[in-house]
Amino acid sequence: MAAKVVTIASGKGGVGKTTTTANLAVALAADGHKVVCIDADIGLRNLDVVLGLENRIVYDLVDVVEGRCRLRQAMIKDKRFPELHLIPAAQTRDKNSVSPGDMIRLCDELRPDHDWILIDSPAGIERGFRNAIAPADMLLVVTNPEVSAVRDADRIIGLIEAEEKGPARLIINRMNPTLVKRGDMLTSADVHELLAIELIGIVPEDESVIISSNRGQPVAMNGNKRAGAAFHNIARRLNGEEVPFLQLDSRDGLMGRISRLIRPGGS
Amino acid sequence: MTAWIDWLTGRKDKSAGQAKERLKLVLVNDRTDLTQDALSRLKDELIQVISRYIEIDPSAVQITIAQDGRQQRLMADIPMLSTRKRKAGKLEK
Numbered sequence: 001m002a003a004k005v006v007t008i009a010s011g012k013g014g015v016g017k018t019t020t021t022a023n024l025a026v027a028l029a030a031d032g033h034k035v036v037c038i039d040a041d042i043g044l045r046n047l048d049v050v051l052g053l054e055n056r057i058v059y060d061l062v063d064v065v066e067g068r069c070r071l072r073q074a075m076i077k078d079k080r081f082p083e084l085h086l087i088p089a090a091q092t093r094d095k096n097s098v099s100p101g102d103m104i105r106l107c108d109e110l111r112p113d114h115d116w117i118l119i120d121s122p123a124g125i126e127r128g129f130r131n132a133i134a135p136a137d138m139l140l141v142v143t144n145p146e147v148s149a150v151r152d153a154d155r156i157i158g159l160i161e162a163e164e165k166g167p168a169r170l171i172i173n174r175m176n177p178t179l180v181k182r183g184d185m186l187t188s189a190d191v192h193e194l195l196a197i198e199l200i201g202i203v204p205e206d207e208s209v210i211i212s213s214n215r216g217q218p219v220a221m222n223g224n225k226r227a228g229a230a231f232h233n234i235a236r237r238l239n240g241e242e243v244p245f246l247q248l249d250s251r252d253g254l255m256g257r258i259s260r261l262i263r264p265g266g267s
Numbered sequence: 268m269t270a271w272i273d274w275l276t277g278r279k280d281k282s283a284g285q286a287k288e289r290l291k292l293v294l295v296n297d298r299t300d301l302t303q304d305a306l307s308r309l310k311d312e313l314i315q316v317i318s319r320y321i322e323i324d325p326s327a328v329q330i331t332i333a334q335d336g337r338q339q340r341l342m343a344d345i346p347m348l349s350t351r352k353r354k355a356g357k358l359e360k
Protein backbone atom coordinates (compact mmCIF):
# COMPACT_ATOMS: atom_id res chain seq x y z
CA MET A 1 0.00 0.00 0.00
CA ALA A 2 1.38 3.39 -0.97
CA ALA A 3 -0.90 6.34 -0.49
CA LYS A 4 -1.61 8.89 -3.15
CA VAL A 5 -1.30 12.46 -1.90
CA VAL A 6 -4.08 14.73 -3.14
CA THR A 7 -4.01 18.45 -2.35
CA ILE A 8 -7.22 20.48 -2.53
CA ALA A 9 -6.46 24.08 -3.58
CA SER A 10 -8.36 27.05 -4.98
CA GLY A 11 -6.69 30.44 -4.92
CA LYS A 12 -9.81 32.26 -3.73
CA GLY A 13 -11.07 31.59 -0.21
CA GLY A 14 -14.52 30.31 0.64
CA VAL A 15 -15.12 28.32 -2.55
CA GLY A 16 -15.34 24.96 -0.78
CA LYS A 17 -11.85 23.47 -0.25
CA THR A 18 -12.50 22.37 3.32
CA THR A 19 -15.96 21.08 2.44
CA THR A 20 -14.48 19.11 -0.45
CA THR A 21 -11.64 17.68 1.65
CA ALA A 22 -14.00 16.55 4.42
CA ASN A 23 -16.50 14.99 2.04
CA LEU A 24 -13.95 13.21 -0.13
CA ALA A 25 -12.34 11.84 3.04
CA VAL A 26 -15.71 10.50 4.20
CA ALA A 27 -16.64 9.14 0.76
CA LEU A 28 -13.30 7.35 0.33
CA ALA A 29 -13.42 5.96 3.88
CA ALA A 30 -17.00 4.77 3.33
CA ASP A 31 -15.72 2.83 0.31
CA GLY A 32 -13.23 1.08 2.60
CA HIS A 33 -10.11 3.12 1.86
CA LYS A 34 -7.58 4.11 4.50
CA VAL A 35 -7.64 7.88 4.54
CA VAL A 36 -5.77 10.54 6.46
CA CYS A 37 -6.55 14.19 5.94
CA ILE A 38 -4.24 17.02 6.89
CA ASP A 39 -5.43 20.53 7.61
CA ALA A 40 -2.65 22.73 6.18
CA ASP A 41 -4.51 25.96 6.88
CA ILE A 42 -2.41 26.91 9.89
CA GLY A 43 -3.95 29.69 11.98
CA LEU A 44 -7.38 29.17 10.39
CA ARG A 45 -8.13 25.60 11.39
CA ASN A 46 -11.49 24.41 10.08
CA LEU A 47 -11.36 20.85 8.83
CA ASP A 48 -11.80 19.60 12.42
CA VAL A 49 -15.17 21.33 12.88
CA VAL A 50 -16.48 20.37 9.45
CA LEU A 51 -15.63 16.74 10.25
CA GLY A 52 -17.06 17.10 13.78
CA LEU A 53 -13.76 16.14 15.45
CA GLU A 54 -12.92 19.44 17.16
CA ASN A 55 -13.34 18.11 20.71
CA ARG A 56 -10.77 15.39 20.29
CA ILE A 57 -7.71 17.47 19.42
CA VAL A 58 -4.67 17.10 21.63
CA TYR A 59 -1.72 17.60 19.27
CA ASP A 60 -1.54 19.29 15.88
CA LEU A 61 0.55 19.50 12.72
CA VAL A 62 3.07 21.94 14.19
CA ASP A 63 3.53 19.74 17.28
CA VAL A 64 4.50 16.89 14.95
CA VAL A 65 6.84 19.03 12.86
CA GLU A 66 8.54 20.48 15.94
CA GLY A 67 8.88 17.08 17.58
CA ARG A 68 6.58 17.62 20.58
CA CYS A 69 4.70 14.43 19.77
CA ARG A 70 4.91 11.41 17.53
CA LEU A 71 2.97 11.43 14.27
CA ARG A 72 0.51 8.79 15.52
CA GLN A 73 -0.36 10.89 18.56
CA ALA A 74 -1.54 13.77 16.38
CA MET A 75 -3.77 11.55 14.24
CA ILE A 76 -7.38 11.78 15.41
CA LYS A 77 -9.34 8.65 14.69
CA ASP A 78 -12.87 9.17 13.42
CA LYS A 79 -15.07 6.77 15.40
CA ARG A 80 -17.65 6.67 12.60
CA PHE A 81 -15.02 5.44 10.11
CA PRO A 82 -12.20 3.47 11.73
CA GLU A 83 -10.02 4.01 8.65
CA LEU A 84 -10.35 7.80 8.66
CA HIS A 85 -7.86 10.04 10.49
CA LEU A 86 -7.35 13.78 10.78
CA ILE A 87 -4.16 15.69 11.50
CA PRO A 88 -5.44 19.12 12.58
CA ALA A 89 -3.78 22.46 11.88
CA ALA A 90 -2.28 24.52 14.69
CA GLN A 91 -4.58 27.39 15.55
CA THR A 92 -2.19 29.73 17.32
CA ARG A 93 0.85 29.52 15.07
CA ASP A 94 1.64 30.96 11.66
CA LYS A 95 2.25 29.31 8.32
CA ASN A 96 6.01 29.68 8.60
CA SER A 97 6.18 27.10 11.39
CA VAL A 98 5.96 24.46 8.65
CA SER A 99 8.12 24.14 5.52
CA PRO A 100 7.48 22.33 2.22
CA GLY A 101 10.21 19.86 3.25
CA ASP A 102 8.35 19.12 6.52
CA MET A 103 5.20 18.30 4.55
CA ILE A 104 7.08 15.97 2.21
CA ARG A 105 8.70 14.12 5.15
CA LEU A 106 5.37 13.85 6.98
CA CYS A 107 3.58 12.41 3.95
CA ASP A 108 6.42 9.97 3.26
CA GLU A 109 5.96 8.64 6.78
CA LEU A 110 2.19 8.27 6.24
CA ARG A 111 2.29 6.79 2.73
CA PRO A 112 3.03 3.14 3.54
CA ASP A 113 -0.01 2.65 5.80
CA HIS A 114 -2.69 4.54 3.86
CA ASP A 115 -4.49 4.66 0.53
CA TRP A 116 -5.19 8.39 0.38
CA ILE A 117 -3.66 11.46 2.01
CA LEU A 118 -5.87 14.52 1.48
CA ILE A 119 -4.38 17.95 2.18
CA ASP A 120 -6.68 20.93 2.71
CA SER A 121 -4.75 23.94 1.37
CA PRO A 122 -5.19 27.49 2.65
CA ALA A 123 -6.38 30.16 0.19
CA GLY A 124 -3.81 32.34 -1.53
CA ILE A 125 -0.49 31.65 -3.21
CA GLU A 126 1.83 32.14 -0.25
CA ARG A 127 3.81 29.80 1.98
CA GLY A 128 0.78 27.83 3.18
CA PHE A 129 -0.14 26.97 -0.40
CA ARG A 130 3.48 26.00 -1.19
CA ASN A 131 3.48 23.73 1.86
CA ALA A 132 0.25 22.09 0.78
CA ILE A 133 1.32 21.33 -2.79
CA ALA A 134 4.89 20.21 -2.02
CA PRO A 135 4.08 16.53 -1.38
CA ALA A 136 1.15 16.29 -3.83
CA ASP A 137 0.83 13.57 -6.47
CA MET A 138 -2.38 15.15 -7.71
CA LEU A 139 -4.16 18.46 -7.23
CA LEU A 140 -7.84 19.17 -7.08
CA VAL A 141 -8.59 22.78 -7.94
CA VAL A 142 -11.94 23.88 -6.52
CA THR A 143 -13.77 26.81 -8.05
CA ASN A 144 -17.24 28.33 -8.19
CA PRO A 145 -18.98 29.30 -11.45
CA GLU A 146 -18.20 32.94 -10.86
CA VAL A 147 -15.68 35.38 -12.38
CA SER A 148 -13.36 35.99 -9.42
CA ALA A 149 -13.20 32.32 -8.41
CA VAL A 150 -12.48 31.20 -11.98
CA ARG A 151 -9.79 33.81 -12.41
CA ASP A 152 -8.04 32.80 -9.18
CA ALA A 153 -8.33 29.12 -10.11
CA ASP A 154 -6.56 29.91 -13.38
CA ARG A 155 -3.74 31.58 -11.49
CA ILE A 156 -3.36 28.56 -9.20
CA ILE A 157 -3.35 26.19 -12.17
CA GLY A 158 -0.62 28.33 -13.75
CA LEU A 159 1.49 28.09 -10.58
CA ILE A 160 0.94 24.33 -10.37
CA GLU A 161 2.12 24.00 -13.98
CA ALA A 162 5.12 26.24 -13.33
CA GLU A 163 6.13 24.06 -10.35
CA GLU A 164 5.63 20.99 -12.53
CA LYS A 165 3.20 19.58 -9.99
CA GLY A 166 0.07 17.79 -10.96
CA PRO A 167 -1.88 16.57 -12.73
CA ALA A 168 -4.48 19.15 -11.69
CA ARG A 169 -8.16 18.24 -11.88
CA LEU A 170 -11.10 20.63 -11.69
CA ILE A 171 -14.02 20.62 -9.25
CA ILE A 172 -16.81 23.11 -9.92
CA ASN A 173 -18.65 23.65 -6.64
CA ARG A 174 -21.95 25.42 -5.91
CA MET A 175 -23.57 25.06 -9.33
CA ASN A 176 -27.02 26.58 -9.18
CA PRO A 177 -29.29 25.09 -11.88
CA THR A 178 -31.91 27.83 -11.52
CA LEU A 179 -29.37 30.57 -12.21
CA VAL A 180 -27.89 28.63 -15.12
CA LYS A 181 -31.31 28.15 -16.65
CA ARG A 182 -31.89 31.89 -16.43
CA GLY A 183 -28.58 32.59 -18.12
CA ASP A 184 -27.17 34.19 -15.00
CA MET A 185 -24.51 31.63 -14.13
CA LEU A 186 -21.62 30.21 -16.10
CA THR A 187 -22.30 26.59 -17.05
CA SER A 188 -19.89 23.86 -16.05
CA ALA A 189 -18.99 23.59 -19.74
CA ASP A 190 -18.08 27.30 -19.78
CA VAL A 191 -15.84 26.98 -16.72
CA HIS A 192 -14.28 23.80 -18.07
CA GLU A 193 -13.58 25.45 -21.41
CA LEU A 194 -12.02 28.54 -19.80
CA LEU A 195 -9.75 26.67 -17.40
CA ALA A 196 -8.95 23.83 -19.80
CA ILE A 197 -7.94 21.13 -17.33
CA GLU A 198 -9.63 17.78 -16.85
CA LEU A 199 -12.93 17.97 -14.98
CA ILE A 200 -13.38 15.55 -12.09
CA GLY A 201 -16.50 16.86 -10.34
CA ILE A 202 -19.50 19.14 -10.40
CA VAL A 203 -21.16 19.80 -7.04
CA PRO A 204 -24.53 21.54 -6.76
CA GLU A 205 -25.30 24.41 -4.45
CA ASP A 206 -27.09 22.53 -1.70
CA GLU A 207 -28.30 23.82 1.65
CA SER A 208 -27.71 20.40 3.16
CA VAL A 209 -23.96 21.16 2.92
CA ILE A 210 -24.43 23.94 5.46
CA ILE A 211 -26.78 21.88 7.64
CA SER A 212 -24.31 19.00 7.71
CA SER A 213 -21.45 21.34 8.57
CA ASN A 214 -23.53 22.69 11.45
CA ARG A 215 -23.79 19.15 12.77
CA GLY A 216 -20.21 18.14 12.05
CA GLN A 217 -21.44 15.37 9.77
CA PRO A 218 -20.22 15.94 6.19
CA VAL A 219 -23.01 15.68 3.63
CA ALA A 220 -21.31 12.66 2.01
CA MET A 221 -22.43 10.67 5.07
CA ASN A 222 -25.92 11.08 3.66
CA GLY A 223 -26.06 9.47 0.24
CA ASN A 224 -29.53 10.87 -0.47
CA LYS A 225 -28.38 14.46 -0.76
CA ARG A 226 -27.36 15.68 -4.19
CA ALA A 227 -24.13 17.28 -3.00
CA GLY A 228 -23.33 14.10 -1.07
CA ALA A 229 -23.82 12.01 -4.21
CA ALA A 230 -21.60 14.39 -6.16
CA PHE A 231 -18.75 13.92 -3.66
CA HIS A 232 -19.15 10.13 -3.79
CA ASN A 233 -18.88 10.34 -7.57
CA ILE A 234 -15.63 12.32 -7.31
CA ALA A 235 -14.23 9.69 -4.92
CA ARG A 236 -15.04 6.97 -7.42
CA ARG A 237 -13.45 8.95 -10.26
CA LEU A 238 -10.30 9.33 -8.12
CA ASN A 239 -10.23 5.55 -8.05
CA GLY A 240 -10.29 5.43 -11.82
CA GLU A 241 -13.97 4.61 -12.27
CA GLU A 242 -15.87 6.23 -15.12
CA VAL A 243 -18.88 7.90 -13.53
CA PRO A 244 -21.25 10.08 -15.59
CA PHE A 245 -21.68 13.66 -14.40
CA LEU A 246 -24.94 14.64 -12.68
CA GLN A 247 -27.30 16.62 -14.86
CA LEU A 248 -27.05 19.92 -13.00
CA ASP A 249 -27.37 22.74 -15.44
CA SER A 250 -30.14 21.58 -17.66
CA ARG A 251 -31.71 24.32 -19.71
CA ASP A 252 -35.38 23.83 -20.44
CA GLY A 253 -36.90 24.19 -23.88
CA LEU A 254 -35.87 23.18 -27.35
CA MET A 255 -32.75 25.32 -27.51
CA GLY A 256 -31.47 23.96 -24.24
CA ARG A 257 -31.98 20.43 -25.45
CA ILE A 258 -30.28 21.14 -28.77
CA SER A 259 -27.32 22.73 -27.05
CA ARG A 260 -27.02 19.73 -24.76
CA LEU A 261 -27.09 17.40 -27.74
CA ILE A 262 -24.33 19.33 -29.43
CA ARG A 263 -22.34 19.92 -26.32
CA PRO A 264 -22.86 17.02 -23.93
CA GLY A 265 -20.12 18.41 -21.67
CA GLY A 266 -22.68 20.88 -20.34
CA SER A 267 -23.97 18.44 -17.77
CA MET B 268 -18.04 26.29 -31.87
CA THR B 269 -19.48 27.28 -28.50
CA ALA B 270 -19.93 30.90 -29.55
CA TRP B 271 -22.82 30.21 -31.91
CA ILE B 272 -24.45 27.89 -29.38
CA ASP B 273 -24.37 30.77 -26.92
CA TRP B 274 -25.96 32.90 -29.60
CA LEU B 275 -28.55 30.24 -30.45
CA THR B 276 -29.56 29.89 -26.81
CA GLY B 277 -29.63 33.64 -26.34
CA ARG B 278 -27.03 33.44 -23.58
CA LYS B 279 -24.76 36.11 -25.00
CA ASP B 280 -26.81 39.01 -23.63
CA LYS B 281 -27.34 37.43 -20.23
CA SER B 282 -24.90 38.00 -17.40
CA ALA B 283 -23.39 34.53 -17.83
CA GLY B 284 -22.47 35.35 -21.41
CA GLN B 285 -20.83 38.57 -20.27
CA ALA B 286 -18.97 36.73 -17.53
CA LYS B 287 -17.56 34.30 -20.07
CA GLU B 288 -16.48 36.97 -22.56
CA ARG B 289 -14.86 39.07 -19.84
CA LEU B 290 -13.10 36.08 -18.34
CA LYS B 291 -11.67 35.10 -21.72
CA LEU B 292 -9.91 38.47 -21.98
CA VAL B 293 -8.83 38.58 -18.35
CA LEU B 294 -7.32 35.09 -18.49
CA VAL B 295 -5.37 35.87 -21.65
CA ASN B 296 -3.89 38.95 -19.94
CA ASP B 297 -3.15 37.04 -16.73
CA ARG B 298 -1.52 34.14 -18.52
CA THR B 299 0.59 36.13 -20.93
CA ASP B 300 1.37 39.23 -18.91
CA LEU B 301 0.40 41.12 -22.07
CA THR B 302 -2.05 43.98 -21.74
CA GLN B 303 -4.33 45.16 -24.56
CA ASP B 304 -2.18 48.27 -24.72
CA ALA B 305 1.09 46.35 -25.10
CA LEU B 306 -0.54 44.19 -27.74
CA SER B 307 -1.54 47.20 -29.84
CA ARG B 308 1.99 48.63 -29.57
CA LEU B 309 3.38 45.27 -30.63
CA LYS B 310 1.09 45.40 -33.63
CA ASP B 311 2.24 48.89 -34.65
CA GLU B 312 5.91 47.92 -34.46
CA LEU B 313 5.31 44.69 -36.32
CA ILE B 314 3.66 46.62 -39.15
CA GLN B 315 6.62 49.00 -39.32
CA VAL B 316 9.17 46.20 -39.57
CA ILE B 317 7.26 44.18 -42.12
CA SER B 318 6.57 47.26 -44.26
CA ARG B 319 10.32 47.66 -44.69
CA TYR B 320 10.40 44.45 -46.69
CA ILE B 321 7.01 44.03 -48.28
CA GLU B 322 4.04 46.18 -49.02
CA ILE B 323 1.07 45.56 -46.77
CA ASP B 324 -2.17 47.25 -45.91
CA PRO B 325 -1.79 48.20 -42.20
CA SER B 326 -5.54 48.35 -41.68
CA ALA B 327 -5.93 44.69 -42.72
CA VAL B 328 -3.39 43.37 -40.18
CA GLN B 329 -4.87 41.32 -37.36
CA ILE B 330 -2.95 40.33 -34.24
CA THR B 331 -4.83 38.05 -31.87
CA ILE B 332 -4.10 35.69 -29.03
CA ALA B 333 -5.76 32.35 -29.60
CA GLN B 334 -6.35 29.82 -26.85
CA ASP B 335 -5.39 26.23 -27.48
CA GLY B 336 -6.13 24.39 -24.26
CA ARG B 337 -3.94 26.10 -21.66
CA GLN B 338 -1.51 27.25 -24.33
CA GLN B 339 -1.69 30.74 -25.78
CA ARG B 340 -0.78 31.37 -29.40
CA LEU B 341 0.05 34.75 -30.87
CA MET B 342 -1.55 34.83 -34.30
CA ALA B 343 -0.63 37.41 -36.92
CA ASP B 344 -2.70 37.61 -40.05
CA ILE B 345 -0.95 39.92 -42.51
CA PRO B 346 -2.41 40.01 -46.02
CA MET B 347 0.24 40.93 -48.60
CA LEU B 348 -0.66 43.30 -51.40
CA SER B 349 -0.31 41.43 -54.69
CA THR B 350 2.38 42.62 -57.16
CA ARG B 351 -0.16 43.16 -59.86
CA LYS B 352 -2.30 45.39 -57.67
CA ARG B 353 0.77 47.30 -56.56
CA LYS B 354 1.96 47.89 -60.12
CA ALA B 355 -1.54 48.78 -61.22
CA GLY B 356 -1.62 51.43 -58.55
CA LYS B 357 1.82 52.83 -59.38
CA LEU B 358 1.76 52.77 -63.20
CA GLU B 359 -1.83 53.89 -63.45
CA LYS B 360 -2.51 51.58 -66.34
Ligand SMILES: Nc1ncnc2c1ncn2[C@@H]1O[C@H](COP(=O)(O)OP(=O)(O)O)[C@@H](O)[C@H]1O
Nearest residue numbers: 013014015016017018019174204205206209210
Ligand atom coordinates in the same frame (compact mmCIF):
# COMPACT_ATOMS: atom_id res chain seq x y z
N1 LIG C 1 -22.04 22.94 -2.51
C1 LIG C 1 -22.29 23.82 -1.53
N2 LIG C 1 -23.57 24.21 -1.27
C2 LIG C 1 -23.83 25.10 -0.28
N3 LIG C 1 -22.90 25.63 0.53
C3 LIG C 1 -21.61 25.28 0.33
C4 LIG C 1 -21.24 24.36 -0.70
N4 LIG C 1 -19.89 24.21 -0.65
C5 LIG C 1 -19.44 24.99 0.36
N5 LIG C 1 -20.46 25.64 0.96
C6 LIG C 1 -20.37 26.59 2.09
O1 LIG C 1 -19.47 27.62 1.72
C7 LIG C 1 -18.71 28.06 2.83
C8 LIG C 1 -17.21 28.00 2.50
O2 LIG C 1 -16.83 26.66 2.31
P1 LIG C 1 -15.40 26.12 2.76
O3 LIG C 1 -15.36 24.68 2.42
O4 LIG C 1 -15.11 26.50 4.17
O5 LIG C 1 -14.45 26.95 1.77
P2 LIG C 1 -12.86 27.12 1.78
O6 LIG C 1 -12.28 26.00 2.58
O7 LIG C 1 -12.48 27.05 0.34
O8 LIG C 1 -12.58 28.45 2.37
C9 LIG C 1 -19.10 27.15 3.99
O9 LIG C 1 -20.03 27.85 4.78
C10 LIG C 1 -19.75 25.96 3.32
O10 LIG C 1 -20.72 25.36 4.14
Ligand SMILES: [Mg+2]
Nearest residue numbers: 017018041046
Ligand atom coordinates in the same frame (compact mmCIF):
# COMPACT_ATOMS: atom_id res chain seq x y z
MG1 LIG D 1 -10.89 26.16 4.29
